[in-house]
Amino acid sequence: MAVLAVQQIRRMRGGAQGQLMLGADGHIYVVKFQNNPQHTRVLANELMASRLAAAVGLTVPETELVEVSSWLVDNTPELEIDLGRTRVRCRPGLQFGSRFAAGLMPGQVVDYLPEEQLTEVKNLGEFAGILALDKWTGNANGRQAVFARRQRERRYKAVFIDFGYCFHAGEWRFEDAPLRGVYYRNDVYREVTGWESFEPWLSRLEVIPPETVWAAANDVPPDWYGGDLAEMEALVEKLLARRSRIRELIEAFGNSDRRPFPKWGQGGKEEMERVERMEKWTTMRVN
Numbered sequence: 001m002a003v004l005a006v007q008q009i010r011r012m013r014g015g016a017q018g019q020l021m022l023g024a025d026g027h028i029y030v031v032k033f034q035n036n037p038q039h040t041r042v043l044a045n046e047l048m049a050s051r052l053a054a055a056v057g058l059t060v061p062e063t064e065l066v067e068v069s070s071w072l073v074d075n076t077p078e079l080e081i082d083l084g085r086t087r088v089r090c091r092p093g094l095q096f097g098s099r100f101a102a103g104l105m106p107g108q109v110v111d112y113l114p115e116e117q118l119t120e121v122k123n124l125g126e127f128a129g130i131l132a133l134d135k136w137t138g139n140a141n142g143r144q145a146v147f148a149r150r151q152r153e154r155r156y157k158a159v160f161i162d163f164g165y166c167f168h169a170g171e172w173r174f175e176d177a178p179l180r181g182v183y184y185r186n187d188v189y190r191e192v193t194g195w196e197s198f199e200p201w202l203s204r205l206e207v208i209p210p211e212t213v214w215a216a217a218n219d220v221p222p223d224w225y226g227g228d229l230a231e232m233e234a235l236v237e238k239l240l241a242r243r244s245r246i247r248e249l250i251e252a253f254g255n256s257d258r259r260p261f262p263k264w265g266q267g268g269k270e271e272m273e274r275v276e277r278m279e280k281w282t283t284m285r286v287n
Helices: 041-055 070-074 126-136 166-171 201-206 210-218 229-254 271-286
Strands: 003-011 019-023 028-032 063-068 080-082 087-089 093-099 107-110 144-150 157-161
Touching: 003 028, 003 070, 003 093, 019 063, 028 041, 028 063, 041 063, 041 093, 041 126, 041 166, 041 210, 126 157, 126 201, 126 229, 201 229, 210 229
Parallel strands: 003 063
Antiparallel strands: 003 019, 019 028, 028 093, 063 093, 080 087, 107 144, 144 157
16 A cells, blocks of 8 residues: 655755655655656665665665655646756656655754764664675665654664665666775774674575565566566566675675775674574574
8 A cells, every 4th residue: 555645845855856745644755756867766676675674674764655646746846857957747656755764753864973973873783784785785876874863862873765776776787896885984884893793684684585575576566667577577586696695795895995894803703603693583584
């Protein structure tokens, strides 16, 4: 069931020219439209990758299909796409909606924190987990995150957003490079000491059941990828095959000139702990 959009609030920054909109369910969503300037498939990428991230326990917004009516588009002048020399109306129909991190309650959401606050982020370790996911999904863009805190809270929590360039945006291929899909500040990787720092998310990705990936793909409206089921099936098969390459891709980043993991090798954790976590996760999924 799609959420019906009832009001446009404001235009968002970013290449996809998303709109902040109120849904009939009372939640606020960042809505990306089918005729965005990047590619229709970025909506498919957003939905699939966000749901796979959520499936392994990473902090991402809830995602929904959002129905934007022709009436709302016709009666909201701000619902338009800037194509440079021309402007076109947003296309009505099913769009991608990502729950706005700030919600309706008073609080604060920022996309930048100074170093002293960044290192105190509640879930800073998740940057290692989202790195594993971005490498797996071939994110061709830099990792995006916002930082949210509730009213009267001191510390922020990272919320990972913008998965449109996973699978190389509209091309649905994998072109791996060490510095793709990584956050632009090394501070978030400073405490990585070894493979144990990527747990439990890395092991979960390595054993993620095929049915979980297929379910995420099946949730994508066919209009978002031209109805070509063969291409969607090929994408899922490639993604499943890449589970065994995630460590190799992380190592390539670790060995890059960025030198993101200055404490690598200082963890002292045994490989047995990783195996036990993986087995526990597998058992939980089966049961």
